[in-house]
Structures are given as structure tokens and as C-alpha cells.
Amino acid sequence: VTPVAPGGTLGIVGGGQLGRMIALAAARYGLKTHVYCPDPDSPAFEVAGRHTRRGYDDEAALIAFADTADVVTYEFENVPRRTAEILAARKPLRPGVLALATTQDRFEEKRFVAGLGIATAPFRAVGGEADLEQALGEIGRPAVLKTRRFGYDGKGQVMIRPETSAADAWRTLRGASCILEGFVPFEAEVSVVAARTAAGEFAAFDLCANTHSHHILDATRVPAGVSAQAEREAVAIAALIAEALDYVGVLAVEMFLVRKEGAEHVVVNEIAPRVHNSGHWTIEGADTSQFEQHVRAVCGWPLGSPQRLGRIEMRNLIGHDADAWREILARPGDHLHLYGKAEARPGRKMGHVTRVFPEA
């Protein structure tokens, strides 16, 4: 495949902050960008040379969009499969349809990961209340019932504790196809953000330790403070997944850190076929940012160095956290990023702040 030359156009499906930061990285390399998103208030529209505001089911608009681009990527995993297929038929879609199809269904994703011999929580597909009772019998409680599709930031999931009624849990998710996952008693949540090229070149950023609040990422610390052995295991797993998906671009693999027979190991929780919130620190904290790395991979360019530049603390600005912009700007070393969203709704990711400390 011929690399995209600077001056070419990167098509981006999805107009949120991830699309915005991909577009900013593309601009730095002299690329043009075209963002496709139905939402009129898309933050990415503001920094892209072109945008199309049409539905993901608008075949003519999708084709016209693809025709302007040299390569097409996306910033969220819920791009409908049909949308992806229409785009992929016209232009290279990176990552590809397989990565999307595998990761946008939690059951398919878990089956795929387990099929690679990688540890996951125990899981069962659940299509109805009877299935759920049976699965609970096999997996035990506590367990987590999740919709197979369209879940993010804790949406579409319910914890089933010893006292929870299975029928209530089932009704909460309104009869959607579900997956029941055994609860993993973890010591920490970590993620690998890594890139792979079409030629099979692979580069991972250092392992991220993540803390969540109300299921939304709150803070990322790097180094993650885990054993070198566990970090190697985590990166090897991400590489295996990327390889098996014939993945092109940046992906993130979220994992639980668990202790087995005294040693730290990781259990895969979720794959995000895109740049990831836990990789935002790479903008200031690594030689190449995850956004630059993604652009390099999808354009068919060599990957940049993922070398970390110091000890990292990244925290998200959720909702009205962003009102403190003035104080943050005044703190030396605080790198403020705001996404240009008009309304600071509760739970909404408005920006983030990164600090890079010299390493002891």
C-alpha cells in the first residue's frame, strides 16, 4: 500500500475530542482532515479543513466523504458495521472492519480474546432471564451484566451482587442482548496503548495505571508501578491482539492487574480500537503522542518513538472540573487541554491536565 503523502487528506469518522486531537496531530504533519459526524456541535469540526454533518446511514454522504480522503479512520468503536463496509469499499479504512466488528460486541470481543489463550473474566452470552439464571449459576456472584453493544463509561451495565434479583438486573438493561462477566477482584486497572502498522511494526507506550470514578476515567499514572514481568505480559498481550486483528493504528487494551500465587498478572477487560483517554499523557509525556502515532500508522508511515519523557500524572476534567481553567493555567507544569465543548454536563469529558515530572 502506498503511504499517504503530506498534503493528502485523512478522513475521520466521529467528531468528539478524540477526533479533534487526531485532526490536530494530522495538521502538524501537513495533512488535511475531513471529519464526518452527525452532531452539529462536534468539537473536531473546529479544527478540520472540511466536515460533513450527516447520519452514519447516509450512503451517498459516506461515499462522497470517502472520495475526498486518502485514508479513513474513526475515533469511536460504535461505527455501524454497514457504515464501515461502505467506507472500506472506497478507501483504506484503518483500523479495519474486523477490528470494529470484534470490539463493538462485548461477547465477540471476549470470545476472540479468550480464543487467543489470553486470560479474561469468565463470561457467558445472555439472551434472556433464563440464560442469566443459568450463567449466574456457572459464574457465581458478584458478576457484571453488560449489554453486548453500545456500552461506554459504565453505561449499559449493572453489578449483580449476592442480594441482587436476576430479574431486576435483566429488566434494567431492557432486554438487550447481554454478556455476564464474573467480577475480577483486581489490585489495579491498567491499560496498554500501542500502535501497529500494516507492515506489522508494533510499538507500545509504557503501561498506564488508571483510576476511575463513577466508571469514568479519572486519572492515569505512568509508570504504572507494577512488576516488570506484569508490564511485559501486558504488552505481549496487546501485541498478540493487534496481530490477530491485523490491526492498523493505535489501540488500547484495558486490563485488570490481579495477583495469582504471589505474582502480578493481567486479565483483559476491554479492547478499544482507537486512541484512548489513558493515552492522552503522551502529548507532552512521550516522544510521539498517541495521536501522532495513530496518524503515522494509518498513513502507512514508520512509527515514532514511544519513549516516555518523565513520570506522568494525567487527570480528566469532567463536567464543571473545567471551570478551574484559570487556576490550572496558573500552575507551572500543568498542561491544560480543553476540548471546546459548549456545555459542561455532569459526567462529560471537558478536557484533561497532564504533568510530567523529572524521573528520580
Add this chain to the structure above:
Amino acid sequence: VTPVAPGGTLGIVGGGQLGRMIALAAARYGLKTHVYCPDPDSPAFEVAGRHTRRGYDDEAALIAFADTADVVTYEFENVPRRTAEILAARKPLRPGVLALATTQDRFEEKRFVAGLGIATAPFRAVGGEADLEQALGEIGRPAVLKTRRFGYDGKGQVMIRPETSAADAWRTLRGASCILEGFVPFEAEVSVVAARTAAGEFAAFDLCANTHSHHILDATRVPAGVSAQAEREAVAIAALIAEALDYVGVLAVEMFLVRKEGAEHVVVNEIAPRVHNSGHWTIEGADTSQFEQHVRAVCGWPLGSPQRLGRIEMRNLIGHDADAWREILARPGDHLHLYGKAEARPGRKMGHVTRVFPEA
């Protein structure tokens, strides 16, 4: 003056690479941007939420542009004075009309600098051939005859050597109002890139050592390798100039490093009332980039830390230099920036490459 809040709009006059990089920095802080430039191929248009392609003499368009912005800045010093006045009458124009008026005429600029008691080359205004003969008699040869206005990258200037005919030199510049400047035998060319806020806060980046090729900046090295005393002198001069201009934003002061009685001193050559090519290294090489710093200053925000992060080498990609993008991308540690210009004309600034080395 009330600070501009994130979500506000920064108006940028001029659509070249400097405007583009200002717009990218503004986006990172959640600001919207509106770029005004008559050139349809303006690189900054591609990354701005809005752009207006009209002449600098189009009063109605200028007013409509100013009305969309919370604050207006510019990326080049040849904004016509009348344009600046129209904008400044509607919205805060930062830096202001005084900075523009002083720096867009080489004679006014030199007179202003000398009036502050700062060393410059000897200079005389030249309005005709007779003036030139007289000025040459006073200043001696070699000397440099420059148009007072619209000079950049060596355009509009001619060296007068012992054998040069004054009449020929005069004719070369086609009768424009000129300034004759004594030639300064310098040891190095250096620049101070610094920011000042409306409240008088001042912060300078470390002194830059610049080399030129055919009058165009070729490379910048930091640290500049000059004595601490000379660097302090250079920064103090930039602070004095910024203060005297009641300057708001980033400015650059280009200087010659000379040796007098065994010690290094600086002689001011030129003031640029804007972000500057010799400050591009700050994107990766400083805690805050010159573009972020400029946005902070013009928005009425506190300045960021100008702390340098390593030893710096920045080199420009001029004309077909940028054709080597693939090799540059493959070199670990080379940070490639391309400006999205379609045509690689000789002498045209297409991009730059920065390397940051750990300091010994």
C-alpha cells in the same frame, strides 16, 4: 480587561504557518479561531473553525471579522496600519497598533530602539541618491541599504561594499524610502523570543543562536553558547523593548552578538511583533510553546513556564527539503512539522524539524 474564556474566539490576521500554529495552540485550550487572509491557499484556514478570505482594505469584512472575535492578533508585521486601527476600534488588538507601527518601518524601529539607549548598528534614513551618498560618508562601507517597509527574509535589501556604486544600489530598491545601516561584524546571530502580558508579566525563552542561508533562517540552536552575561543583557533588552511598546503577546528581538573589549555584547538588529521562526523549537523543547504563550498573553491569561527541556536543534525545511519527509519520519527523535503548503517553491518555508537532546 476581562480574560477571554475557553470557548471564546481568537481572531488571527494572516493565514501563513505562524497563524496556523497559533490556531493549533488556541484549539488545544478550547478556543475557537477565525483566520482573516486574502490568500485562498492559506495554511491556517485548514485548522481554523472559520476563515474570511478578503482584502486587508475591506473595512466591512474587517468589522464583521472583529465582531466574531473576543480578541484579535496577527501573525505578520505588515498588517496595514489602517487595518489595525479598524480592528482595534472594535476589539482588543494584541499586540497593539503601536507595536505594529513601530516595527513595520525599519527606520522608526531603529530610532525607537536607539532611543531606549540600546545598541544598534549606526543608521540613517535615506530618501534619495544624495542622501545615500551622504549617509555612506558618515557610516562608511560596508553598509546595508534596506527599504524601510515590507522587507523580510532578505527581500528589499542590498549590501553596499567598497566597490558598489551608490547609484546602482539605490536603483536596485527602486526608489523606495530606505534606511542605511552600518554593517555589524558579528560573531553570531541570536534572538530572544519572549512574552509580555497586559499586566506586565514577562517571560523569555532561552536565547536562540540562529544561522541563516540566503537570508532565510536555516537552523536554531539552544543553548546559544554565549556568555551568561550576554544572555542576561539580551533578555533585559527584550524586556525593555516589550515594556516600552506596552507589548501584549510574544515578540522576537533579533540581535547580533559582537565582541567589545574582550566581552560579548548584543546589538539589536530587528524586532518581530509576533511569534517567530527561531521559537519553533519551543513546541517540543519548552514547557510552554511560543504559540501557547502567545495565546495565553493575548487572552489575558497567566504566562506558562518557558523552561527548556533539553538541548535543542531546529532546522527549517525550505522548498524541496520537505521532500525528505519520509526519511525524517523514520529518524527517532526528529519531530517533523509540515505547514500544508501545496507547492514547494525555492525559498519557501515548508516545515521544520526539531530535536531535543538530554542535556549533559
